[in-house]
Amino acid sequence: MTVKTRFAPSPTGRLHVGNARTALVNWLYARQSGGLMQLRIDDTDRDRSLDVHVEGILADLDWLGLAADECFRQTDRADRHAAAFDGLVASGRLYPCYETPEELGIRRKAQLAAGRPPVYDRAALRLTDADRQTLEADGRRPHWRFRLDDRETAWDDMIRGRIEVHAGSLSDPVLIRADGAPTYTLATVVDDAETGVTHVIRGEDHITNTAAQIQLFHAFGADEPRFGHLAWLLDPAGAGLSKRIGSMAVGDLRDDGIEPMAVAAFLTRLGTSDAVEPAPDLAALVASFDITRFGRAAARFDPAELLLLNARQLRLADAAAAAPRLAAIGVPDAMAPAFWDAVSGNLERFGDAAIWWRVVAGPVDPVILDDDTSRAVLAAARDTLPDEPWDEASWGLWTKAVQIRAGVKGKALFRPLRLALTASEHGPELKKLLPMIGRARVLARLCGEAA
Numbered sequence: 001m002t003v004k005t006r007f008a009p010s011p012t013g014r015l016h017v018g019n020a021r022t023a024l025v026n027w028l029y030a031r032q033s034g035g036l037m038q039l040r041i042d043d044t045d046r047d048r049s050l051d052v053h054v055e056g057i058l059a060d061l062d063w064l065g066l067a068a069d070e071c072f073r074q075t076d077r078a079d080r081h082a083a084a085f086d087g088l089v090a091s092g093r094l095y096p097c098y099e100t101p102e103e104l105g106i107r108r109k110a111q112l113a114a115g116r117p118p119v120y121d122r123a124a125l126r127l128t129d130a131d132r133q134t135l136e137a138d139g140r141r142p143h144w145r146f147r148l149d150d151r152e153t154a155w156d157d158m159i160r161g162r163i164e165v166h167a168g169s170l171s172d173p174v175l176i177r178a179d180g181a182p183t184y185t186l187a188t189v190v191d192d193a194e195t196g197v198t199h200v201i202r203g204e205d206h207i208t209n210t211a212a213q214i215q216l217f218h219a220f221g222a223d224e225p226r227f228g229h230l231a232w233l234l235d236p237a238g239a240g241l242s243k244r245i246g247s248m249a250v251g252d253l254r255d256d257g258i259e260p261m262a263v264a265a266f267l268t269r270l271g272t273s274d275a276v277e278p279a280p281d282l283a284a285l286v287a288s289f290d291i292t293r294f295g296r297a298a299a300r301f302d303p304a305e306l307l308l309l310n311a312r313q314l315r316l317a318d319a320a321a322a323a324p325r326l327a328a329i330g331v332p333d334a335m336a337p338a339f340w341d342a343v344s345g346n347l348e349r350f351g352d353a354a355i356w357w358r359v360v361a362g363p364v365d366p367v368i369l370d371d372d373t374s375r376a377v378l379a380a381a382r383d384t385l386p387d388e389p390w391d392e393a394s395w396g397l398w399t400k401a402v403q404i405r406a407g408v409k410g411k412a413l414f415r416p417l418r419l420a421l422t423a424s425e426h427g428p429e430l431k432k433l434l435p436m437i438g439r440a441r442v443l444a445r446l447c448g449e450a451a
């Protein structure tokens with residue numbers, strides 16, 4: 001059996017990190033099993049589905065590196081959904097219902113008030129032909145429900161273990177709306193069954209749909225796929241991420257300068273008991289992935305933790321991988337390895353490299369400390385500045401000479417030098433920056449000139 005997973009976003013908003021995690025887990029599971037991942041655009045809700053969101057979802061998945069092996073829109077398979085519907089009507093598993101949403105709402109409220117579960121009462125099954133004719137003559141169009149078998153329906157969830165649901169606790173799901181459009185339930189089961197999906201991995205909000213979907217697979221004479229339900233991701237305040245449309249969108253992380261590999265590495269481990277670690281590439285995530293590590297408890301997505309991982313992710317990148325992006329901020333190829341070696345440990349975001357490149361190439365407006373000790377240090381530094389060529393040893397030799405000449409050491413020695421050379425209190429090691437800054441700029445900055 002070839003494993004086929006699928007990621008099935010509804011294009012009604014931007015991809016948020018909860019969706020991205022679902023996509024990633026489907027992708028990792030497929031890759032690890034030597035299988036395929038399908039991307040299915042769930043656009044049966046024609047009013048709320050927008051092309052701009054389809055394009056956004058594709059761009060976000062591309063940015064994350066999660067290429068699908070096949071891709072289609074549910075509306076492209078409308079004829080298959082219609083055929084499946086006809087088959088179910090013929091087999092007697094569907095029945096027409098005429099209640100309006102308002103009528104159903106009133107009934108639900110009454111059930112809840114009486115302490116009963118708000119399950120559809122199957123009133124439509126008791127309609128006579130004459131009743132139906134009257135309703136249709138009144139202009140009512142039927143929606144169609146799938147009659148569930150009143151039995152225990154169970155599955156071995158890939159993440160949550162055995163789940164048993166008694167179908168008597170469920171409403172018969174609507175498969176066709178009054179306007180003739182198929183619902184998500186019909187379209188998803190027909191598509192999963194007919195396109196050979198073997199594993200359905202999705203958010204825990206779909207646990208309540210699964211038992212009815214399993215019965216529908218059986219009504220089609222198909223075996224159900226395996227199901228796995230990932231626990232919610234919450235924002236740092238504890239609110240469900242998908243509750244607010246667009247909260248923590250993948251596009252925001254991209255705009256914020258977060259590395260796609262940091263996002264992928266973070267989402268692979270969030271909600272597991274394994275430590276969050278950077279990874280060199282997606283293949284490394286595939287190698288260490290274990291879907292059973294995900295827990296049942298909701299996990300918090302904290303952007304501050306992601307930013308820490310992003311910094312570690314950048315430290316992991318080698319100069320060759322960084323070279324094209326360094327070229328884009330003006331770093332000459334010949335200097336890229338030394339520059340990356342100097343700064344990669346000091347970046348939260350890749351964009352910070354531009355700040356350090358400016359420290360190297362100038363202009364820097366030096367910060368000159370004006371106390372006696374600092375003035376003595378800077379004077380000694382000018383007097384003892386060695387001739388080029390410089391290497392990583394030059395800084396140590398030079399500052400030793402400054403220490404002896406000015407009679408100053410420790411912070412009182414290094415702080416005025418760092419502020420004069422970089423205009424910052426902190427930054428990459430000066431022994432690495434110094435040879436790149438070069439003698440002319442160093443001397444100018446020691447004299448308080450912008451260079």
Ligand code: GLU
Nearest residue numbers: 008009010042188202206
């Ligand atoms: N379009 C559904 C959603 O975004 C997918 C449900 C499923 O995976 O079956 O929630």
